[in-house]
Amino acid sequence: MSSTETQIRQATPPSSPHDSDTALFLRAAWGQDTERAPLWLMRQAGRYLPEYLAIKAKSSFWEMVRTPELAAEVSLQPLRRFPLDAAIIFSDIMTPLPALGIEIAFNPGPVVANPIRTKAQIEALRRPEAEEIAPFLAKAIGLTRAELSARNIPVIGFGGAPLTLATYLIQGSGSKEYEDFRAFLRLEPAATHALLGKLTELSIDYLKLQIEAGARAIQLFDSWAGLHDWATYREFALPYNRAIFQALAGLGVPRIYLAVGASHLYPVIAELPCEVVSVDWRLPLNHIRSHFPNRTLQGNLDPSVLLASPEVITHEAHQVLQAGLGGAHIFNLGHGVIRTTPLEHVAHLAEVVRAFDRRS
Amino acid sequence: MSSTETQIRQATPPSSPHDSDTALFLRAAWGQDTERAPLWLMRQAGRYLPEYLAIKAKSSFWEMVRTPELAAEVSLQPLRRFPLDAAIIFSDIMTPLPALGIEIAFNPGPVVANPIRTKAQIEALRRPEAEEIAPFLAKAIGLTRAELSARNIPVIGFGGAPLTLATYLIQGSGSKEYEDFRAFLRLEPAATHALLGKLTELSIDYLKLQIEAGARAIQLFDSWAGLHDWATYREFALPYNRAIFQALAGLGVPRIYLAVGASHLYPVIAELPCEVVSVDWRLPLNHIRSHFPNRTLQGNLDPSVLLASPEVITHEAHQVLQAGLGGAHIFNLGHGVIRTTPLEHVAHLAEVVRAFDRRS
Numbered sequence: 001m002s003s004t005e006t007q008i009r010q011a012t013p014p015s016s017p018h019d020s021d022t023a024l025f026l027r028a029a030w031g032q033d034t035e036r037a038p039l040w041l042m043r044q045a046g047r048y049l050p051e052y053l054a055i056k057a058k059s060s061f062w063e064m065v066r067t068p069e070l071a072a073e074v075s076l077q078p079l080r081r082f083p084l085d086a087a088i089i090f091s092d093i094m095t096p097l098p099a100l101g102i103e104i105a106f107n108p109g110p111v112v113a114n115p116i117r118t119k120a121q122i123e124a125l126r127r128p129e130a131e132e133i134a135p136f137l138a139k140a141i142g143l144t145r146a147e148l149s150a151r152n153i154p155v156i157g158f159g160g161a162p163l164t165l166a167t168y169l170i171q172g173s174g175s176k177e178y179e180d181f182r183a184f185l186r187l188e189p190a191a192t193h194a195l196l197g198k199l200t201e202l203s204i205d206y207l208k209l210q211i212e213a214g215a216r217a218i219q220l221f222d223s224w225a226g227l228h229d230w231a232t233y234r235e236f237a238l239p240y241n242r243a244i245f246q247a248l249a250g251l252g253v254p255r256i257y258l259a260v261g262a263s264h265l266y267p268v269i270a271e272l273p274c275e276v277v278s279v280d281w282r283l284p285l286n287h288i289r290s291h292f293p294n295r296t297l298q299g300n301l302d303p304s305v306l307l308a309s310p311e312v313i314t315h316e317a318h319q320v321l322q323a324g325l326g327g328a329h330i331f332n333l334g335h336g337v338i339r340t341t342p343l344e345h346v347a348h349l350a351e352v353v354r355a356f357d358r359r360s
Numbered sequence: 361m362s363s364t365e366t367q368i369r370q371a372t373p374p375s376s377p378h379d380s381d382t383a384l385f386l387r388a389a390w391g392q393d394t395e396r397a398p399l400w401l402m403r404q405a406g407r408y409l410p411e412y413l414a415i416k417a418k419s420s421f422w423e424m425v426r427t428p429e430l431a432a433e434v435s436l437q438p439l440r441r442f443p444l445d446a447a448i449i450f451s452d453i454m455t456p457l458p459a460l461g462i463e464i465a466f467n468p469g470p471v472v473a474n475p476i477r478t479k480a481q482i483e484a485l486r487r488p489e490a491e492e493i494a495p496f497l498a499k500a501i502g503l504t505r506a507e508l509s510a511r512n513i514p515v516i517g518f519g520g521a522p523l524t525l526a527t528y529l530i531q532g533s534g535s536k537e538y539e540d541f542r543a544f545l546r547l548e549p550a551a552t553h554a555l556l557g558k559l560t561e562l563s564i565d566y567l568k569l570q571i572e573a574g575a576r577a578i579q580l581f582d583s584w585a586g587l588h589d590w591a592t593y594r595e596f597a598l599p600y601n602r603a604i605f606q607a608l609a610g611l612g613v614p615r616i617y618l619a620v621g622a623s624h625l626y627p628v629i630a631e632l633p634c635e636v637v638s639v640d641w642r643l644p645l646n647h648i649r650s651h652f653p654n655r656t657l658q659g660n661l662d663p664s665v666l667l668a669s670p671e672v673i674t675h676e677a678h679q680v681l682q683a684g685l686g687g688a689h690i691f692n693l694g695h696g697v698i699r700t701t702p703l704e705h706v707a708h709l710a711e712v713v714r715a716f717d718r719r720s
Contacts, residue, residue, distance in 0.1 A: 282589050284591075
């Protein structure tokens with residue numbers, strides 16, 4: 001292993017991660033070429049589940065996120081239906097931002113009451129104490145973990161990458177191409193860096209809080225990184241993502257990085273110190289692996305495949321599983337579960353993935 | 361030149377395209393490493409222009425497209441303000457679709473009254489005669505050409521690629537990730553192919569009509585190709601795009617292919633028989649050129665740069681111009697002009713591009 005690779009993958013993962021007692025998901029995340037691919041799905045706790053919709057009918061999105069019992073319940077729902085290998089705590093990448101003094105609504109996507117468009121707004125953001133940021137989330141992770149520990153199923157914590165959080169804060173809401181953000185970044189690079197620095201500090205505290213509460217892995221969602229060119233990513237994303245992952249090194253949790261529509265950035269993303277790279281469906285895993293030697297790949301079934309027939313699901317899942325051979329692989333979608341996904345299709349996918357022997 | 365390259369680039373471009381009498385845009389499109397990069401901008405005839413908004417205030421989008429005098433006027437507006445090297449006819453990729461019997465509104469993006477979701481709907485599409493498809497467009501091209509011929513500025517015709525047209529027809533309206541379309545394509549591949557076949561026939565007639573009316577180049581917009589993985593693009597996009605370009609071979613017009621967010625597809629796109637590949641801002645032109653030897657590259661300034669300061673515009677445009685050296689280059693944006701772009705920024709960009717000597 002070169003010195004770069006040593007930095008990128010933690011030299012000493014904790015407590016014998018290759019033991020067969022260790023959860024399959026964690027073994028794969030730490031780099032083991034496991035006998036079968038562990039499975040979880042982005043947005044597995046979400047609107048395609050009737051039991052989720054039943055809770056959502058009675059509570060706002062913020063109530064669900066901020067009430068530990070509700071967040072834990074929603075996180076556990078998919079694990080009761082499907083034989084998944086990990087839970088992800090129910091929350092949102094925007095969850096820590098109100099602690100900075102920013103008002104955010106969900107409608108259903110995030111809407112920032114006062115989009116950040118001036119240096120003064122960035123300077124005015126408060127620096128919260130770590131324990132203020134999301135105490136409800138720590139409790140939700142504890143409750144979820146308590147219910148899953150007997151089944152040896154780990155809970156994944158997560159946060160948004162600074163560039164992606166800044167994208168929403170400056171644009172103000174979802175958008176196809178986030179032009180206002182992309183313009184701000186070029187007009188006010190110093191202010192953008194100041195914002196990204198504050199978001200990085202916040203994210204480090206926020207993710208450490210989740211690890212202390214029992215999250216066994218951390219995923220950093222850089223959903224909008226793919227909008228940018230190399231130079232922009234290298235200046236405005238790479239150093240902040242690196243700082244976050246470095247701050248989480250040695251804490252005993254594998255670090256997962258996700259970007260969507262970002263295959264043009266893989267050579268730069270490869271510089272990030274993380275164990276797992278989560279990729280979308282645009283390229284087959286066997287074409288991606290050369291960019292990330294000695295890393296675990298997570299992905300990358302097109303979520304729209306789950307709207308198709310069971311036969312198509314079997315075929316496409318096998319393509320992903322085959323392409324994932326030759327290194328550690330965590331099976332997932334390339335992006336989140338689509339709201340209209342039939343439940344029985346998720347069950348079918350789980351069967352297909354579990355039945356695929358990676359050593360035969 | 362290999363036989364593949366001969367097929368890909370027309371062996372005998374018409375009427376001495378390298379003559380200094382030939383318009384700069386056409387010389388570059390035919391592969392000449394010109395003394396300066398010709399300039400035009402996608403959506404240069406559009407909502408950032410007050411004179412466009414004045415017409416739009418009095419006419420619906422369809423009225424503007426279907427009234428030759430209005431379409432010509434709008435096409436000419438940016439050429440009166442800025443020293444551009446080509447006009448693009450004002451229209452929309454959805455323009456030929458009503459001829460199939462499909463009702464489309466603009467609100468402001470295209471909305472299909474009855475999204476195509478069944479085989480029966482696809483079978484029921486009518487096959488129009490070529491002259492029925494868009495007679496107004498032929499007239500608009502003629503009027504635009506008449507005004508520009510004295511200035512030796514060519515008019516570009518265009519259409520949507522079949523996969524991108526099918527994306528709208530099946531999804532029904534704009535969407536972030538077009539999941540319903542992606543699912544339909546996997547559930548009903550035969551029906552999707554039937555639709556793509558009909559759209560290809562229509563597109564060939566439609567684009568030939570524009571050439572007969574005086575369009576000097578044709579751009580095929582495959583705006584949503586980048587959503588798909590290699591295998592999907594190869595099956596559902598490549599053969600139809602190839603058929604269209606082959607049908608336009610030998611007609612004396614360079615063929616331009618545009619996809620956005622599609623850098624993962626460049627090795628497949630390289631198989632298309634076209635002279636020019638228009639690329640977005642995600643990778644520098646000098647990194648893209650190796651995928652497309654002997655082709656002209658068109659692009660690729662990030663349109664959000666035009667919202668930034670003149671200093672930033674100068675810097676970023678120079679980056680693009682420098683990266684475009686070493687082969688034929690047509691300067692353009694990586695996607696369309698953003699509605700809030702200041703007019704003086706477009707004027708400034710034109711100055712910067714015109715002042716850049718590619719031979720110094």
